[in-house]
Amino acid sequence: MQSGSPPTGPRRPAEPGMALAEVQTPALLVDRAALDANIAALASYLQSRAPGIRLRPHAKTHKSPDIARLQLAAGAIGVCCQTVAEVEAMVAAGIPDVLLSNQIAEASKAARLAALAGAARIIVCVDDTAQVALLAAAARDAGVVLHVLVEIDVGGHRCGVASAEAARSLALEVARHKELAFDGLQAYHGRAQHFRTYEERRDAIASAASIAQQAAALIRESGLLCGTITGAGTGSFEHEAASHFYTELQCGSYVFMDADYARNRRGPNNALPEFAHALSLLTTVISAPVPERVVCDAGLKAMSLDSGPPSLARHPGLAHAGTSDEHSTLLVESGAAPMVGDKLQLLPGHCDPTVAMHDWLVVHDGQIVTALWPVARGR
Amino acid sequence: MQSGSPPTGPRRPAEPGMALAEVQTPALLVDRAALDANIAALASYLQSRAPGIRLRPHAKTHKSPDIARLQLAAGAIGVCCQTVAEVEAMVAAGIPDVLLSNQIAEASKAARLAALAGAARIIVCVDDTAQVALLAAAARDAGVVLHVLVEIDVGGHRCGVASAEAARSLALEVARHKELAFDGLQAYHGRAQHFRTYEERRDAIASAASIAQQAAALIRESGLLCGTITGAGTGSFEHEAASHFYTELQCGSYVFMDADYARNRRGPNNALPEFAHALSLLTTVISAPVPERVVCDAGLKAMSLDSGPPSLARHPGLAHAGTSDEHSTLLVESGAAPMVGDKLQLLPGHCDPTVAMHDWLVVHDGQIVTALWPVARGR
Numbered sequence: 171m172q173s174g175s176p177p178t179g180p181r182r183p184a185e186p187g188m189a190l191a192e193v194q195t196p197a198l199l200v201d202r203a204a205l206d207a208n209i210a211a212l213a214s215y216l217q218s219r220a221p222g223i224r225l226r227p228h229a230k231t232h233k234s235p236d237i238a239r240l241q242l243a244a245g246a247i248g249v250c251c252q253t254v255a256e257v258e259a260m261v262a263a264g265i266p267d268v269l270l271s272n273q274i275a276e277a278s279k280a281a282r283l284a285a286l287a288g289a290a291r292i293i294v295c296v297d298d299t300a301q302v303a304l305l306a307a308a309a310r311d312a313g314v315v316l317h318v319l320v321e322i323d324v325g326g327h328r329c330g331v332a333s334a335e336a337a338r339s340l341a342l343e344v345a346r347h348k349e350l351a352f353d354g355l356q357a358y359h360g361r362a363q364h365f366r367t368y369e370e371r372r373d374a375i376a377s378a379a380s381i382a383q384q385a386a387a388l389i390r391e392s393g394l395l396c397g398t399i400t401g402a403g404t405g406s407f408e409h410e411a412a413s414h415f416y417t418e419l420q421c422g423s424y425v426f427m428d429a430d431y432a433r434n435r436r437g438p439n440n441a442l443p444e445f446a447h448a449l450s451l452l453t454t455v456i457s458a459p460v461p462e463r464v465v466c467d468a469g470l471k472a473m474s475l476d477s478g479p480p481s482l483a484r485h486p487g488l489a490h491a492g493t494s495d496e497h498s499t500l501l502v503e504s505g506a507a508p509m510v511g512d513k514l515q516l517l518p519g520h521c522d523p524t525v526a527m528h529d530w531l532v533v534h535d536g537q538i539v540t541a542l543w544p545v546a547r548g549r
Numbered sequence: 550m551q552s553g554s555p556p557t558g559p560r561r562p563a564e565p566g567m568a569l570a571e572v573q574t575p576a577l578l579v580d581r582a583a584l585d586a587n588i589a590a591l592a593s594y595l596q597s598r599a600p601g602i603r604l605r606p607h608a609k610t611h612k613s614p615d616i617a618r619l620q621l622a623a624g625a626i627g628v629c630c631q632t633v634a635e636v637e638a639m640v641a642a643g644i645p646d647v648l649l650s651n652q653i654a655e656a657s658k659a660a661r662l663a664a665l666a667g668a669a670r671i672i673v674c675v676d677d678t679a680q681v682a683l684l685a686a687a688a689r690d691a692g693v694v695l696h697v698l699v700e701i702d703v704g705g706h707r708c709g710v711a712s713a714e715a716a717r718s719l720a721l722e723v724a725r726h727k728e729l730a731f732d733g734l735q736a737y738h739g740r741a742q743h744f745r746t747y748e749e750r751r752d753a754i755a756s757a758a759s760i761a762q763q764a765a766a767l768i769r770e771s772g773l774l775c776g777t778i779t780g781a782g783t784g785s786f787e788h789e790a791a792s793h794f795y796t797e798l799q800c801g802s803y804v805f806m807d808a809d810y811a812r813n814r815r816g817p818n819n820a821l822p823e824f825a826h827a828l829s830l831l832t833t834v835i836s837a838p839v840p841e842r843v844v845c846d847a848g849l850k851a852m853s854l855d856s857g858p859p860s861l862a863r864h865p866g867l868a869h870a871g872t873s874d875e876h877s878t879l880l881v882e883s884g885a886a887p888m889v890g891d892k893l894q895l896l897p898g899h900c901d902p903t904v905a906m907h908d909w910l911v912v913h914d915g916q917i918v919t920a921l922w923p924v925a926r927g928r
Contacts, residue, residue, distance in 0.1 A: 180927050181634065194657050194928065230874055252875045255560065272875065273835040273844075275890045278573050297836050300889040328871075328878055329836040329844050360873060456652040457676050457708040465652075465708050470855050470902040476872075492707075493855075494739060495609055495901050496631045496651065499707050510679040511654045522874050523849040527906065529927065548559050548908065549573065 180529030180544075188539045191513055195454040196472035198528045199515065200426075200543070202535050204448035205237070208425050211443035213244045216419070219441065220411035226250055226269060226400065228422025231522050234531060235263030236543040237425060248291070250420045254279045259546030261290045269293040269400070271356060271420060273301050273321070273329055280308035287314035293398075295321040295356045297331045302343050302350070309349035318344045319398060321356035322385050324378035328360060337385035341394055354398030355389075357382035358420060363405030364430065368437025375402075375409035383415055405434055408442055428521040430477035450515040451480065451524065452532070453498070455508045462502050464488075468516055469496035474523035480516035488514075559908030559923075567918045570892055574833040575851035577907045578894065579805075579922070581914050583827035584616070587804050590822035592623045595798070598820065599790035605629055605648060605779065607801025610901050613910060614642030615922040616804060627670070629799045633658045638925030640669045648672040648779070650735060650799060652680050652700070652708055659687035666693035672777075674700040674735045676710045681722050681729070688728035697723045698777060700735035701764050703757035707739060716764035720773055733777030734768075736761035737799060742784030743809065747816025754781075754788035762794055784813055787821055807900040809856035829894040830859065830903070831911070832877070834887045841881050843867075847895055848875035853902035859895035867893075 184193040193199075216223055227241045230252040238249050238260055248267030251257045257268050268290055274280050286292055287309070296302050296318055309316045322337045323330030331337050337355065344352045362374035382399055389396045400418035402410035404427075410416040423431050426449035436442060453468035470493055473480055479490040480498075487505030490498065498516075508514065518524040525531075526547050533541040563572040572578075595602055606620045609631040617628050617639055627646030630636045636647050647669055653659050665671055666688065675681050675697055688695045701716045702709035710716050716734065723731040741753035761778055768775045779797035781789035783806075789795040802810050805828035815821060832847035849872055852859055858869040859877075866884030869877065877895075887893065897903040904910075905926050912920040 183928060192657070194655060196928070273889075275833050275835040275846075276573060278571070297838050298889045301835075323838060327842070328873070328876055330838055332839050454654050456654040456680075459676050459702060459709055460711050463706070467654075470853060470899075471905040474849060474853075475855050476849050494707070495905075497707055510652075510677045520849075526850040526874075549562060549575070 182542055183530060184532045184539045184542060186539055186541055190452065190534060190537050190539065193452055193532055193539065195452050195513065196468045197452045197532050198525065198530070199450045199452050200531045200533045201448045201450070202533050202540060204446040205425060206240070208427065208445045208448055209240055209244045211445065212421060212424050215441070215443050216411060223411055223416065224418045226418050226420055227425070228252070228271070228403070228420050229256055229260060231422035231525065232425060232531070233259070233525055233546045234543050235259060235265065235546065238263065238265050241425070250422070253549065254282045255549050256546060257283060257286060257292065261286045265290065267291045269319070271295055271358065273297060274304060275301060277304055277308065280304040281311065284308040284312035284314050284316060287312065287316055291317060293317040293319060293353060295319050295329070296340060296344065297321045297329050299340065299343055302340070302347065306347040306349050315349055315351055317351045317353045319353055319356040319400065320344065322382055324357045324359050324381045324401070325362065325374055326358065326360040330356070334381070334385035334388045338388040338392055341389045341396070342392060345394055352394055354396045354400070355382050355386060356400055357416070358401040358403070359406065360403070363403040364434070365405070366433065367435055371406045372409050372437070375406050375413070379410070379413045379415050404431055404445070423521060426521040428477070429481035429517045429519045447517050449521050449525070450484070450517055453514050453516060455510055455512045455514065458507060458510050461507055463491070464500050464502065464508050465497050466500065466514055467496060468498045469493055471495055472527055473516065473518050474520050474527070476523060477520035480518050483517060484515045561921055562909060563911045563918045563921060565918055565920055569831065569913060569916050569918065572831055572911055572918065574831050574892065575847045576831045576911050577904065577909070578829045578831050579910045579912045580825075580827045580829070581912050581919060583825040584804060585619070587806065587824045587827055588619055588623045590824065591800060591803050594820070594822050595790060602790055602795065603797045605797050605799055606804070607631070607650070607782070607799050608635055608639055610801035610904065611804055611910070612638070612904055612925045613922050614639060614644065614925065617642065617644050620804070629801070632928065633661045634928050635925060636662060636665060636671065640665045644669065646670045648698070650674055650737065652676060653683060654680060656683055656687065659683040660690065663687040663691035663693055663695060666691065666695055670696060672696040672698060672732060674698050674708070675719060675723065676700045676708050678719065678722055681719070681726065685726040685728050694728055694730055696730045696732045698732055698735040698779065699723065701761055703736045703738050703760045703780070704741065704753055705737065705739040709735070713760070713764035713767045717767040717771055720768045720775070721771060724773055731773055733775045733779070734761050734765060735779055736795070737780040737782070738785065739782070742782040743813070744784070745812065746814055750785045751788050751816065754785050754792070758789070758792045758794050783810055783824070802900060805900040807856070808860040808896045808898045826896050828900050828904070829863070829896055832893050832895060834889055834891045834893065837886060837889050840886055842870070843879050843881065843887050844876050845879065845893055846875060847877045848873055850874055851906055852895065852897050853899050853906070855902060856899035859897050862896060863894045
């Protein structure tokens with residue numbers, strides 16, 4: 171009974187060459203043309219506006235080595251990850267330079283990370299001496315060097331040391347370990363990504379840069395290089411790019427563009443790319459019990475509602491009424507009601523946790539499936 | 550680049566014999582003693598209060614063949630599932646009688662279901678002639694019989710035919726197909742599960758039973774047996790059990806008890822079992838940047854927030870402040886602040902979608918891991 175045998179491998183919802191109408195649902199679709207356009211648009215923007223700044227896209231959005239390779243081919247220098255499992259998947263796929271933009275507090279995870287440092291440049295964040303000790307021990311045991319950024323709280327009030335002095339002190343602690351290389355500062359302002367007005371985002375990033383600059387100055391006074399200043403996301407990168415201080419950008423969501431980010435209002439500088447919705451959740455209408463209501467098989471186990479319900483922009487006559495484990499109930503407000511068996515495309519409110527619910531990205535060109543890309547969703 | 554190779558198998562977060570402090574996080578813990586007590590408590594309640602009523606627990610809560618076997622050993626006649634993939638996992642594990650308490654609108658899924666009907670009794674719901682046609686064709690092709698329930702809307706306003714007359718008409722349509730066996734009615738009131746007062750739940754189920762009784766009477770007048778009347782969940786089962794009309798109960802969440810169900814207020818009949826929280830999310834404190842705030846590695850990809858944030862009942866000095874993809878921020882309101890590396894146990898707001906995010910259930914007896922049970926989380 172306590173079998174412990176592994177779950178069977180993930181079933182493929184489609185095969186290349188299939189029509190979208192044949193894909194088993196719920197399934198995540200990636201519009202290849204929109205994906206390519208988004209990747210090209212950010213690369214082009216940065217080339218013209220902030221030449222020299224490095225792009226290290228966040229792979230927590232897609233968890234896809236296939237997409238990471240497309241980003242590197244367009245000029246990205248590597249990727250960010252948020253978990254050790256993501257780092258493992260990216261290094262296994264040949265990505266040569268990976269930042270774990272997060273803290274580790276388990277010896278087992280530090281060992282997993284150190285085991286990868288022979289195959290790629292591995293960078294990791296710290297904000298506490300306990301993490302430094304774990305990383306140093308793991309690097310020493312593995313005979314490798316781990317690169318380290320000190321994370322400083324620049325306004326997000328999540329992780330990160332609380333002062334420039336604390337950042338200097340921790341940087342010096344890192345530098346005491348020959349198995350660790352101090353690279354610079356993680357200065358990411360998560361909250362600012364979703365401030366709705368241009369001015370709020372601009373002011374938040376100006377403040378973030380000021381806090382990080384003070385820390386960098388103190389660290390440099392102590393005789394350490396502080397070559398990397400990294401942060402930014404899809405909501406705020408225009409400001410970090412214009413700061414003349416940040417050296418790397420971590421934008422992730424731009425590849426897919428979720429419904430929530432699309433609600434951010436643009437500023438007077440209208441040169442920002444218009445990223446397209448490249449990710450959608452394909453769902454089948456499984457019930458149409460009355461003319462004013464249909465039910466589809468897109469539920470809480472197939473899409474995350476943390477940033478609100480999915481957008482029905484591709485089905486303007488329908489309105490979202492509710493979602494349970496394996497169902498969404500949609501109201502028919504105008505137009506012809508969908509029929510049982512019809513397929514719909516919902517735009518997820520938040521792409522990142524939605525992707526983590528799926529084993530596969532079903533890539534399509536128009537109505538035809540062109541590839542299946544695995545999602546590195548383990549832990 | 551368009552490799553299509555499958556993701557690597559799921560990493561095991563622990564091994565039997567390990568202390569909980571060594572489990573890699575975030576990981577879902579199942580307290581074996583609490584689980585066993587919950588299973589026994591419902592069985593005992595039904596034996597004394599509603600002898601003869603059949604229990605068919607909903608496996609969408611746990612997605613675990615191991616737990617399904619424990620439920621059958623305690624008297625359950627089979628399980629409910631919400632997806633074809635769950636049915637496949639349960640039949641593969643030897644569960645002999647499985648109800649897909651949901652509609653199918655894809656020929657590919659009907660074929661998958663029919664392929665299982667040689668190994669188990671398979672029952673499925675319909676509320677539209679299109680589903681009946683798909684199921685009949687798949688059963689004919691596979692040379693099997695599929696059992697069918699007509700779902701009637703008893704107040705949940707999700708799936709289900711809208712009238713007793715429509716239920717009769719669809720039952721007769723099912724009966725026209727020799728590959729399909731009409732078994733009765735699915736009469737589940739999902740919304741009633743979360744009505745907070747005893748009286749609201751009692752009245753909702755009285756209304757549901759009345760609606761289903763009218764449909765059953767019409768169907769029986771037409772010369773069809775209507776032997777199965779199935780519904781109920783953890784929030785309302787005392788009422789269906791007392792109805793003298795329902796023949797089967799579908800309670801699922803009782804095995805784990807999530808924070809949301811625990812908010813339902815009990816009625817005057819205090820013989821209802823007190824189900825214990827058997828599921829918790831083990832998380833590690835990865836950052837403690839200031840005395841009043843810590844950050845742990847339980848994020849949106851490890852627990853569902855659709856029914857509110859997790860309960861911190863096991864850590865009364867802490868309060869939930871926010872959750873992002875791989876973090877939760879907790880405020881230290883009283884007592885000693887946890888330190889980096891400390892482990893916490895959060896009680897998920899909603900167990901079902903939380904379980905679906907994990908590959909393994911880590912079963913424990915006190916502080917020691919006793920088993921790893923796979924989660925059938927594919928599609």
